[in-house]
Amino acid sequence: MNKKEIAQLVDNAATSCIPVKQISEIQVISLVDAYEIQKLMIDLRLDRGEKLIGLKMGFTSEAKMKQMGVHDMIWGRLTDEMIVENQGSVGKSKYIHPRAEPEICFRISKDIEGEIALQDLDQYVDGIACAIEIIDSRFENFKFSLEDVVADNCSSTGVVVGDWKKPSRDIANLKMKLSFNNEVKAEGSSFDILGDPWKSLQAATRLANQYGEKIKAGHIIMAGASTAAIFIEQGTTVSVDVEGLGIARFDVI
Ligand code: OOG
Ligand code: MG
Numbered sequence: 675m676n677k678k679e680i681a682q683l684v685d686n687a688a689t690s691c692i693p694v695k696q697i698s699e700i701q702v703i704s705l706v707d708a709y710e711i712q713k714l715m716i717d718l719r720l721d722r723g724e725k726l727i728g729l730k731m732g733f734t735s736e737a738k739m740k741q742m743g744v745h746d747m748i749w750g751r752l753t754d755e756m757i758v759e760n761q762g763s764v765g766k767s768k769y770i771h772p773r774a775e776p777e778i779c780f781r782i783s784k785d786i787e788g789e790i791a792l793q794d795l796d797q798y799v800d801g802i803a804c805a806i807e808i809i810d811s812r813f814e815n816f817k818f819s820l821e822d823v824v825a826d827n828c829s830s831t832g833v834v835v836g837d838w839k840k841p842s843r844d845i846a847n848l849k850m851k852l853s854f855n856n857e858v859k860a861e862g863s864s865f866d867i868l869g870d871p872w873k874s875l876q877a878a879t880r881l882a883n884q885y886g887e888k889i890k891a892g893h894i895i896m897a898g899a900s901t902a903a904i905f906i907e908q909g910t911t912v913s914v915d916v917e918g919l920g921i922a923r924f925d926v927i
Contacts, residue, residue, distance in 0.1 A: 681714035687812035708824035724753040734898030741902040750828030763925035775899030779805040786889040801838035804916035808832030836922035846870035848917040862900035871897040
């Protein structure tokens with residue numbers, strides 16, 4: 675298959691909710707190819723009228739890398755179609771085998787040109803929020819290589835963002851909890867996200883610059899999960915509580 679055909683295959687899997695075989699089981703693709711496929715797949719979404727709203731970082735914690743058996747940070751693109759309203763609900767049938775993970779999200783206040791140094795980042799951020807990411811691999815059994823998951827836009831599917839708070843530089847040691855129906859399913863610390871979520875934002879500026887993607891005013895950047903992701907079930911309220919940043923939640927119907 676060529677890159678366009680792979681992009682189409684993965685996009686079809688997402689829209690039909692029918693998973694496909696890992697690409698790496700069929701043919702060899704490089705990481706560079708995988709990012710090109712991701713871009714082609716996002717173009718299909720933009721052609722359908724979706725809007726780019728920001729980026730997400732993935733595998734920025736040990737817990738996530740270990741769970742999925744991969745060894746490097748990745749990044750993907752977020753569109754407006756992925757937003758699930760805080761305290762809203764979403765049908766499980768929209769997904770294949772969705773999982774939820776606890777995250778922290780940054781809101782960008784001014785267009786970013788190039789890579790930004792860690793100490794300068796607060797000039798570009800006007801909000802920080804607790805968030806939930808819903809991920810859903812388009813591959814059978816939620817199994818993939820690093821290249822597969824990058825081509826699949828890093829399993830991006832849904833984003834729930836809590837209330838925006840004034841940015842603080844001091845968010846490197848916040849307790850993070852993912853709960854289903856108020857029962858804690860996973861617990862971690864914002865320290866688990868590269869030692870400080872701001873470092874994940876820094877990496878996003880580096881990678882966006884490297885791949886020629888623009889981070890713009892109004893975009894949101896998800897810093898990556900601090901714990902392993904947990905499969906969600908119909909009839910549950912999924913919530914994430916980040917110390918000092920409040921709670922985000924949604925119902926799975
Ligand atoms: C890939 C997405 C990883 C994170 O926060 O680390 C990710 C996956 O695990 O399917 O979103
Ligand atoms: Mg994530």
